[in-house]
Amino acid sequence: MTMRLVVGFFAVMMLVAAPPVWADEVSVKKLKALNACVGCDLTGANLSKVRLSFAGLAGADLTGADLSGANLRDANLRNANLSRANLSNANLSGATLSGANLTDADLTGANLKFAIIRGAKLCRTKTPWGIDDSGCR
Numbered sequence: 001m002t003m004r005l006v007v008g009f010f011a012v013m014m015l016v017a018a019p020p021v022w023a024d025e026v027s028v029k030k031l032k033a034l035n036a037c038v039g040c041d042l043t044g045a046n047l048s049k050v051r052l053s054f055a056g057l058a059g060a061d062l063t064g065a066d067l068s069g070a071n072l073r074d075a076n077l078r079n080a081n082l083s084r085a086n087l088s089n090a091n092l093s094g095a096t097l098s099g100a101n102l103t104d105a106d107l108t109g110a111n112l113k114f115a116i117i118r119g120a121k122l123c124r125t126k127t128p129w130g131i132d133d134s135g136c137r
Contacts, residue, residue, distance in 0.1 A: 023041065023042045023043055023044055023045035023065070024041050024042075027040040027041055027042055028042065028047075031047075031052070031055070031057075032050070035052065035054065035055045035056070036056030036057070037055075037056070037057060037060055038056050038057065038058050038059055038060065039058070039059040039060060040057075040060045040061070041060075041061045042057075042061060042062045042065055043061050043062070043063045043064060043065070044063070044064045044065060044066075045062065045065045045066070046065075046066045047065055047066060047067050048066045048067065048068045048069055048070065048086075049068070049069040049070060050067075050070050050071070051070075051071045052070055052071060052072050052075055053071050053073040053074055053075065053091075054073070054074045054075060055072065055075040055076070056075075056076050057075060057076060057077050058076050058077070058078045058079055058080065059078070059079045059080060060077070060080045060081070061080070061081045062081060062082050062085050063081050063082070063083050063084055063085065064083075064084045064085060065085045065086070066085075066086045067085055067086060067087045067090050068086045068087065068088045068089055068090065069088075069089045069090060070087070070090045070091070071090075071091045072087075072090055072091060072092050072095050073091050073092070073093050073094055073095065074093070074094040074095060075092070075095045075096070076095075076096050077095055077096060077097050077100050078096050078097070078098050078099050078100065079098075079099040079100060080097075080100045080101070081100070081101045082097075082100055082101060082102050082105050083101050083102070083103040083104055083105060084103070084104045084105065085102075085105045085106070086105075086106050087105055087106060087107045087110050088106050088107065088108045088109050088110065088126075089108070089109040089110060090107070090110045090111070091110075091111045092107075092110050092111060092112050092115045093111045093112070093113045093115060094113075094114045094115060095112075095115045095116070096115075096116045097115060097116060097117045097120045098116050098117070098118055098119040098120060099119050099120065100117075100121070101120075101121045102120055102121060102122050102123075102125045102135075103121055103122075103124060103125065103135070104123070104124050104125065105126070106125075106126045107125065107126060107127045107128065108126050108127075108128065109128065110127075110128060112127075112128065120135070121135040122134050122135040123135045123136040124136070
């Protein structure tokens, strides 16, 4: 009985301590090679300071991704999930973010000039103009 408890305890600890699921490396390589990855799972991807201008990322899951300092000028991020993403100091000028989920995202210092954010979900979103809760419901 004691051995079963010990084994059970370690099994639970392994599940609890398991590392989070990160981006599929194939998707990251595809994005970097083709400048497009529509609908891809890029959860937690480290794309800091990557040049992705004009990138096709519509419907991509970028939950928790690090896009700090990335160049996303004129990128298509329509309906992308950017919740908890770090977009601080990113260049999003001219990017399409309509329908994107920006809940808990950090856009501090981001360039949003000419970006299309109408219809994006802004909830607890850190923006250059402060915390935006306009999309919380």
